[in-house]
Amino acid sequence: xxxxxxxxxxxxxxxxxxxxxxxxxxxxxxxxxxxxxxxxxxxxxxxxxxxxxxxxxxxxxxxxxxxxxxxxxxxxxxxxxxx
Amino acid sequence: xxxxxxxxxxxxxxxxxxxxxxxxxxxxxxxxxxxxxxxxxxxxxxxxxxxxxxxxxxxxxxxxxxxxxxxxxxxxxxxxxxxxxxxxxxxxxxxxxxxxxxxxxxxxxxxxxxxxxxxxxxxxxxxxxxxxxxxxxxxxxxxxxxxxxxxxxxxxxxxxxxxxxxxxxxxxxxxxxxxxxxxxxxxxxxxxxxxxxxxxxxxxxxxxxxxxxxxxxxxxxxxxxxxxxxxxxxxx
Numbered sequence: 001x002x003x004x005x006x007x008x009x010x011x012x013x014x015x016x017x018x019x020x021x022x023x024x025x026x027x028x029x030x031x032x033x034x035x036x037x038x039x040x041x042x043x044x045x046x047x048x049x050x051x052x053x054x055x056x057x058x059x060x061x062x063x064x065x066x067x068x069x070x071x072x073x074x075x076x077x078x079x080x081x082x083x
Numbered sequence: 084x085x086x087x088x089x090x091x092x093x094x095x096x097x098x099x100x101x102x103x104x105x106x107x108x109x110x111x112x113x114x115x116x117x118x119x120x121x122x123x124x125x126x127x128x129x130x131x132x133x134x135x136x137x138x139x140x141x142x143x144x145x146x147x148x149x150x151x152x153x154x155x156x157x158x159x160x161x162x163x164x165x166x167x168x169x170x171x172x173x174x175x176x177x178x179x180x181x182x183x184x185x186x187x188x189x190x191x192x193x194x195x196x197x198x199x200x201x202x203x204x205x206x207x208x209x210x211x212x213x214x215x216x217x218x219x220x221x222x223x224x225x226x227x228x229x230x231x232x233x234x235x236x237x238x239x240x241x242x243x244x245x246x247x248x249x250x251x252x253x254x255x256x257x258x259x260x261x262x263x264x265x266x267x268x269x270x271x272x273x274x275x276x277x278x279x280x281x282x283x284x285x286x287x288x289x290x291x292x293x294x295x296x297x298x299x300x301x302x303x304x305x306x307x308x309x310x311x312x313x314x315x316x317x318x319x
Binding site: 014015016017018019020021070071072074075078079080081082083 | 105108109111112115116118119120193196197198199201206207209210281283284285286288289
């Protein structure tokens with residue numbers, strides 16, 4: 001995951017977290033934990049030369065976010081299917 | 084055309100307008116992003132202008148069709164009383180079928196979503212527009228733009244409602260137009276109230292997915308009943 005993607009992802013998740021009324025301190029904490037966990041998973045997958053699609057990335061992020069807040073994970077996963 | 088038939092058609096048209104899902108979905112995204120990027124006060128302020136956009140669009144379309152139908156009625160009364168109801172009945176039958184099968188997208192990965200009939204690129208564009216609303220004029224224009232997208236489903240409703248209220252007094256017609264515009268805004272008021280009662284986009288979306296079959300059946304059944312009522316009133 002490159003720096004710009006990580007920054008964009010953080011920004012998006014922070015907006016969602018604020019809209020969901022999650023305290024900013026807690027949100028920042030589990031967003032950074034989520035991104036760290038996702039980066040580790042991506043490193044493992046890339047070392048085993050598996051192709052990673054955008055959908056795989058969304059699934060990984062959702063899986064990690066669910067450990068902290070199910071509503072945030074749900075909004076992140078289903079955002080594009082609302083309309 | 085009997086008074087009861089006219090009232091039934093108007094009520095069903097308002098029901099369909101209230102159950103259509105493009106306005107609520109765009110508003111939910113817009114409000115969610117306004118809460119996330121701005122503050123509740125700004126989100127409420129922008130919502131007002133979003134509602135204005137929808138209201139103004141509805142009012143303009145309604146009044147334009149009212150003027151047009153009144154003119155056609157004056158010059159072509161035979162067409163309006165004998166042929167027009169059959170045409171409208173056919174259109175509503177077609178809409179009943181189309182809305183049941185194609186209003187919500189179908190497919191194996193669409194069951195747990197509320198994806199609508201519009202193209203994916205337009206849906207993405209609407210989501211982006213809803214995210215980027217920062218000013219009152221943006222909110223107003225977004226509200227009006229959504230009205231244009233759903234015209235395929237709503238234009239026949241405007242036409243048939245205008246056709247009913249032509250026979251009413253001016254005050255009754257005015258009140259019915261106000262009520263119709265309010266029916267278009269009702270789901271947005273409900274979503275706004277849900278947000279204010281500390282629920283969030285996740286809860287609203289889960290609710291919409293659970294009620295998706297109800298929305299689909301209500302919209303298509305209402306179209307079908309309007310078609311039958313229009314046909315009956317055309318025959319009698």
